[in-house]
Amino acid sequence: MITLKNVSKIYKLEENDFIALKNINLNIKEGEFLAILGPSGCGKSTLMHIIGLLDVPTGGKVIVNNKDTADMSDDDISNLRNKFVGFIFQQFNLINKMNVLENIVLPTLYTRTKLDFNPLKRAEDLMNRFGIIEKKKSFPNKLSGGQQQRVAIARALINMPKIILADEPTGNLDSKTGNVILKLLKDLNGNDNITVVVVTHDVGIAELFPRKINMLDGRIIDK
Amino acid sequence: MRAFTYLLKQCIEDFRRNLLRTFLTSLGILIGVSSIILLIAVGLGLKEFINNQFESLGSNILIVLPGSIFQEGGLQAGQNIGGVQFDEEDYRRLKKMEGIEYIAPAFIKTVTITGEGVSETGDLYATTEEIFPMRNLTLLTGGYFTAGDITKRSKKAILGPKIAEKLFGKSEYALHKSVKIENLNFKVIGILESKGGGGLGGPDFDSFVYVPYKTAWSINKAKDFYAITVKATDIKFLPQLKQNIKDVLLKKYEENDFSVAEQEEIQSAVSVIFSVINLVLIAIAGISLIVGGIGIMNIMYVSVFERFHEIGIRRAVGATKKNILSQFLLESVILSLTGGILGLLLSFLITLIVSRYFPVKINIIAISVSLISSAAIGIIFGVIPAKTASNLSPVEAIRYE
Numbered sequence: 030m031i032t033l034k035n036v037s038k039i040y041k042l043e044e045n046d047f048i049a050l051k052n053i054n055l056n057i058k059e060g061e062f063l064a065i066l067g068p069s070g071c072g073k074s075t076l077m078h079i080i081g082l083l084d085v086p087t088g089g090k091v092i093v094n095n096k097d098t099a100d101m102s103d104d105d106i107s108n109l110r111n112k113f114v115g116f117i118f119q120q121f122n123l124i125n126k127m128n129v130l131e132n133i134v135l136p137t138l139y140t141r142t143k144l145d146f147n148p149l150k151r152a153e154d155l156m157n158r159f160g161i162i163e164k165k166k167s168f169p170n171k172l173s174g175g176q177q178q179r180v181a182i183a184r185a186l187i188n189m190p191k192i193i194l195a196d197e198p199t200g201n202l203d204s205k206t207g208n209v210i211l212k213l214l215k216d217l218n219g220n221d222n223i224t225v226v227v228v229t230h231d232v233g234i235a236e237l238f239p240r241k242i243n244m245l246d247g248r249i250i251d252k
Numbered sequence: 253m254r255a256f257t258y259l260l261k262q263c264i265e266d267f268r269r270n271l272l273r274t275f276l277t278s279l280g281i282l283i284g285v286s287s288i289i290l291l292i293a294v295g296l297g298l299k300e301f302i303n304n305q306f307e308s309l310g311s312n313i314l315i316v317l318p319g320s321i322f323q324e325g326g327l328q329a330g331q332n333i334g335g336v337q338f339d340e341e342d343y344r345r346l347k348k349m350e351g352i353e354y355i356a357p358a359f360i361k362t363v364t365i366t367g368e369g370v371s372e373t374g375d376l377y378a379t380t381e382e383i384f385p386m387r388n389l390t391l392l393t394g395g396y397f398t399a400g401d402i403t404k405r406s407k408k409a410i411l412g413p414k415i416a417e418k419l420f421g422k423s424e425y426a427l428h429k430s431v432k433i434e435n436l437n438f439k440v441i442g443i444l445e446s447k448g449g450g451g452l453g454g455p456d457f458d459s460f461v462y463v464p465y466k467t468a469w470s471i472n473k474a475k476d477f478y479a480i481t482v483k484a485t486d487i488k489f490l491p492q493l494k495q496n497i498k499d500v501l502l503k504k505y506e507e508n509d510f511s512v513a514e515q516e517e518i519q520s521a522v523s524v525i526f527s528v529i530n531l532v533l534i535a536i537a538g539i540s541l542i543v544g545g546i547g548i549m550n551i552m553y554v555s556v557f558e559r560f561h562e563i564g565i566r567r568a569v570g571a572t573k574k575n576i577l578s579q580f581l582l583e584s585v586i587l588s589l590t591g592g593i594l595g596l597l598l599s600f601l602i603t604l605i606v607s608r609y610f611p612v613k614i615n616i617i618a619i620s621v622s623l624i625s626s627a628a629i630g631i632i633f634g635v636i637p638a639k640t641a642s643n644l645s646p647v648e649a650i651r652y653e
Contacts, residue, residue, distance in 0.1 A: 083567075083650070084645070104574070107570050107571060107572040107573075108570065110567075110569070111570020112570070116568050116569070118650075122561075122565050123565075124562050124566075126266070127262070135565075135566070136570050138254065138255040138258050138259075139255065139569065139570040139572070139575055140570065
């Protein structure tokens with residue numbers, strides 16, 4: 030589904046270059062439930078951004094559905110982010126001036142092909158499923174962390190993506206709410222057959238995943 | 253289309269949230285647009301006013317003037333004006349020509365006119381009785397002087413309504429009264445109806461005191477005329493008549509000593525002068541539109557910097573560079589169009605008030621020019637901030653708090 034070959038990411042700094050990722054080789058298969066584990070600053074978020082096509086590597090190849098992303102235009106890559114990938118962030122990253130419903134349907138506004146579902150209907154279904162339907166007209170700053178993260182998950186799911194990329198999705202939540210969110214991600218993988226990749230520094234969370242990738246100093250240390 | 257409607261809605265909501273900022277940003281465009289529309293309105297109003305003035309002065313009219321006033325189709329600057337003074341012989345010769353309906357020579361002099369103890373400065377217009385039908389000068393009261401009055405050098409005067417009012421309080425009161433012009437006492441036998449205007453390129457017929465030209469010889473010792481006005485019997489004779497008059501006068505004068513002008517030529521020349529002045533003023537007002545545009549650019553930059561995070565989120569969920577570019581361009585166009593529309597409303601309001609005192613006219617061209625130019629300003633000055641927004645790296649933008 031997604032293959033990374035010899036991927037590296039180097040940031041040019043004033044004094045010396047900072048190597049965020051070095052020779053990463055990784056293959057993510059359809060339907061996987063995968064954790065990327067490592068201490069903060071090990072490059073796991075950078076790796077997730079590259080997998081999700083939010084960032085480009087300075088070296089190596091990112092191959093999505095057998096296509097080299099280096100050969101794709103900005104429009105094509107945006108299109109993939111729109112329909113193929115769903116992001117969940119530690120900071121939720123909702124747009125504060127938009128209400129819950131508007132936040133959830135946002136990705137559908139950028140879909141360039143004709144939608145084969147009614148976005149408002151699907152948003153309602155997702156809100157029902159995640160128990161936030163009564164918050165439909167609320168703005169994100171009026172919601173609890175757990176509710177905000179559920180809105181973010183609904184937004185990630187609206188375009189029926191093949192893969193969900195979650196960067197520390199429980200990082201800003203208490204452990205109880207965190208567990209609810211993890212359960213939700215597990216269901217998406219188990220019931221909806223969506224590939225889920227979770228980035229975490231929490232070994233306990235990583236233990237829940239059948240496949241774990243450990244990272245340290247920009248490298249994968251085992252598989 | 254759905255995405256566009258959504259963006260439009262969000263954009264308008266954003267502006268509503270920052271109402272004061274939106275208004276202040278639009279203010280530059282508002283001022284620019286309203287000044288441009290008002291200047292166009294004044295220009296159009298003046299043009300129509302001048303044309304009406306000229307048209308009310310009769311048609312098919314040729315004016316024989318001293319000096320060479322036209323060169324290459326335009327009005328000449330003063331240096332060649334001067335030339336000859338026409339005399340009675342010239343008038344007689346022209347009067348004999350075919351194709352002339354009316355002919356009136358004119359000796360014009362600024363004089364002091366006294367009536368019932370009130371003295372006013374006015375213009376003496378010594379001419380023939382034919383001036384009245386030729387210039388459509390109708391009577392408010394009384395009668396005209398006749399050809400016989402000219403031969404008899406009768407001391408009869410017809411007053412324009414303005415001068416009559418100045419001298420006697422109400423113009424009708426002047427009838428049968430006596431006015432004194434340079435030691436000659438004239439009896440007022442008629443008062444004209446107002447023709448309006450004057451002072452905007454056309455002569456002010458309301459302020460003249462009309463007397464038989466021969467009676468005025470004691471004032472006009474040289475017995476000459478400043479101009480001879482001729483009305484052709486038909487418009488199709490006008491070019492031929494013009495040439496014939498030239499031929500007659502060329503027997504006596506040099507080519508540059510006189511001009512035979514069609515009233516329409518003078519009219520269009522005056523119109524051109526006003527149009528040029530108007531255009532220059534509009535161009536100056538255009539500068540304020542550019543200043544308004546810079547204001548928009550400034551606030552668009554602020555808006556882009558404030559919304560780095562939002563741009564990052566939109567990019568993460570699939571917005572292309574073009575989507576972001578159009579979002580910010582749309583905002584900038586709406587901002588400047590708001591200014592444009594408010595400017596339009598303001599100028600409508602001002603025009604409504606001003607039109608009571610001054611000829612102003614708003615037309616569809618002024619409206620479309622102002623709306624198109626304000627939208628264009630939005631695009632031109634919005635494109636650089638919008639480009640900045642669209643070129644942001646999604647991952648850097650989303651990290652920005």
